[in-house]
Amino acid sequence: MIAINQNEFLDKKRWLNISNYIYKNVDIQNINLIKVKFPMFSIETAKLSNCSFAGQEVMFDRIVDCDISNCKFSDINLNKTSVLGVNFVDCQFSDIDSYDLDISDDVLFENCSFKNVKITVSYVVADFKNCEFENVTFSEVYIKKETTSLGIRIKNAQLYRV
Numbered sequence: 725m726i727a728i729n730q731n732e733f734l735d736k737k738r739w740l741n742i743s744n745y746i747y748k749n750v751d752i753q754n755i756n757l758i759k760v761k762f763p764m765f766s767i768e769t770a771k772l773s774n775c776s777f778a779g780q781e782v783m784f785d786r787i788v789d790c791d792i793s794n795c796k797f798s799d800i801n802l803n804k805t806s807v808l809g810v811n812f813v814d815c816q817f818s819d820i821d822s823y824d825l826d827i828s829d830d831v832l833f834e835n836c837s838f839k840n841v842k843i844t845v846s847y848v849v850a851d852f853k854n855c856e857f858e859n860v861t862f863s864e865v866y867i868k869k870e871t872t873s874l875g876i877r878i879k880n881a882q883l884y885r886v
């Protein structure tokens with residue numbers, strides 16, 4: 725796994741030429757992608773820690789087989805994003821309004837917080853453990869999980885056609 729820093733992460737020419745903006749087999753730490761105009765990208769078989777992603781200019785295509793910890797996601801564009809085989813631990817999600825989000829059954833959110841999040845017309849099968857939801861809206865979201873997660877705290881949530 726290759727460690728990359730802030731400058732390497734933002735080097736558009738390097739990543740476009742190598743892999744169509746797919747960050748694969750990388751260890752990404754302390755990256756701040758805040759309101760930076762950046763093309764849609766994917767992250768595969770990677771580790772992310774202590775990163776911040778903010779602003780509608782930040783768009784993910786796919787997040788696959790990753791361990792993500794202590795990261796902040798705020799006001800990002802998750803429309804039509806696929807999330808598969810990902811462990812989110814101690815992450816914060818805020819001010820997100822997304823549709824057509826696909827989160828598979830092998831995704832875990834543990835000790836994460838969701839504040840001012842709206843998800844519509846999406847498919848969510850993830851497991852949530854010790855997560856907090858505040859001012860969250862799920863509308864026309866298909867949620868399927870056979871087991872019940874423990875330690876979930878919900879404040880001001882709205883569930884429509886779930």
